[in-house]
Amino acid sequence: MNILYCGDAGIAKGVLVSILSLMMRGGKDAIYNIYIMTIDCEGVKPFPAGRARFLDKLVKGYNARNSVRLIDATKVFMENLPRKNMGSYFTPCSMLRLYADKVPELAALDRLLYLDYDVVCRGDIREFYGMDMTGVEAAGVLDIYGRWFYHYRGLFRQDYMNSGVMLFNMPECVKSGCLARAAKLCTERKMMLADQAALNKVIEHRKLVERKYNEQGERPREDTVLHHFSNNFKFWPVFHVQKVKPFEVEKVHKVLKIYEYDDILDVYKELTEAF
Secondary structure: OEEEEEOEHHHHHHHHHHHHHHHHHOOOOOOOEEEEEEOOEOOEOEOOHHHHHHHHHHHHHHOOOOEEEEEEOHHHHHHOOOHHHOOOOOOHHHHHHHHHHHOHHHHOOOEEEEEOOOEEEOOOOHHHHOOOOOOOOEEEOEOOOHHHOOOOOOOOOOOOEOOOEEEEEHHHHHHHOHHHHHHHHHHHOOOOOHHHHHHHHHOOOEEEOOHHHOEOOOOOOOOOOEEEOOOEEEOOOOOEEEOOOOOOHHHHHHOOOOOOOHHHHHHHHHHOOOO
């Protein structure tokens, strides 16, 4: 299975937890080719090469055929700078997935599962990863909030996907040029959640899958396979945005009252000093 993370040095702890969850819950005997796209430019501290090597050694301990590869996408990024969205709330690295078709190593893959750094694997992902993608550019889950406000193909049609978990059919993406068009859109138009908005705008052939493959609520459901620790709106006692990430172990316990990932988090805590 080909897995992609994108980001700067700040995602390292989250990627460690996410990768551990894949190794421990993602599917017995599964083989993972994990890619981390990063950039090294002004204002951005790249994902450390030493930590990528650490992760590569870690996954090989579970299966010698697993790998973690760090991809420096600085040149591609600078040549296609998303000028209109460089000053957004999110780091420019959030848009790196839009350049996957411009990286030969990624463009040549049959499919590529993108995961945000705050996604924890709770169950076997092989059925999701291996589903029929004939004629489909990307598969994903409706955004928990945006589904009610953004409609690209009909006023009452729910079609707005959350981009934190997306399965890309790379041959179709290359053929249609959807990723290139999304990247271009970010250079020309300022948008809220730029990468997510751009992907929803340009992906014509999409496959909406069950919520269990990208659970964005604060707690997993019984059938949840991928739990996305996205920000959640809270209205009591006052309106606020609740932000808890899986590597924030104390918050996971005290705020979310979630303990089912403790086997993963115990290993994470053991590794943090060396990491």
